[in-house]
Amino acid sequence: MNLSNYLINDIKPLTLTDSVRDLQVLFNQLTYSHIPIKSKEGVYLGCISETDVHCFEATKLVSEITYSVEGFFVREDTNWLDTLEAFAQNSTNIMPVLNKNNIYLGYYELKDVIGLFNETPFFSEAGGILIVEKGLNDYSFSEISQIVESNDGKLLGAFISKMENDVVQITLKVGNTGLNDIMQTFRRYSYNVVSGHEEDSYLESLKERSDYLNKYLNI
Secondary structure, eight states: OOOGGGOBOSSOOEETTSBHHHHHHHHHHOOOSEEEEEOTTSBEEEEEEHHHHTTSOTTSBGGGSGGGOBOOOEETTOOHHHHHHHHHHHTOSEEEEEOTTOBEEEEEEHHHHHHHHHTSHHHHSOOEEEEEEEETTTOOHHHHHHHHHHTTOEEEEEEEEEEETTEEEEEEEEESSOSHHHHHHHHHTTOEEEEESSOOHHHHHHHHHOHHHHHHTTO
């Protein structure tokens, strides 16, 4: 997916000679969590958060608060998934974009990148959501794919949604078939089926017969 069409440049980064008051006014006008800062030469220096800005005296210059600058950014050729990860890691809704010379080109908005994610087959194609878990050293994506495809399913996407106490939880989007046979095959391969958003007669029978299994399967 090409992100270049989503590059925005309607907000110019502030410089070191601007005041904290300028930043505060800008934040009051916008809904962004951060504002980019650059040098007079156009070199990107980082972003300052709205939370930090309102803690400083309005009469100070930006050059006096550079210790609060956060240096996150992506390159103009960074793919959309790495860009989405950068948003998450830095708890921001604005992501500066730089060229190879660290010149500021503009920024992406979080909602635009999330919109691209929503257009992927994982979300846009019809199918069922299945969540399974297994030991960190025991699972493999090749095995997961084999289980789905051996039951005439089509794997539309998979990602690790949780990792805790040496147990990995994998969320799958499966098309072309019901989930019941796939879930039972996962159990035969010693996966714990946490959730399957279709009828699961085997799971229902366990639920009726055992309170322990009911708790273990997190129903």
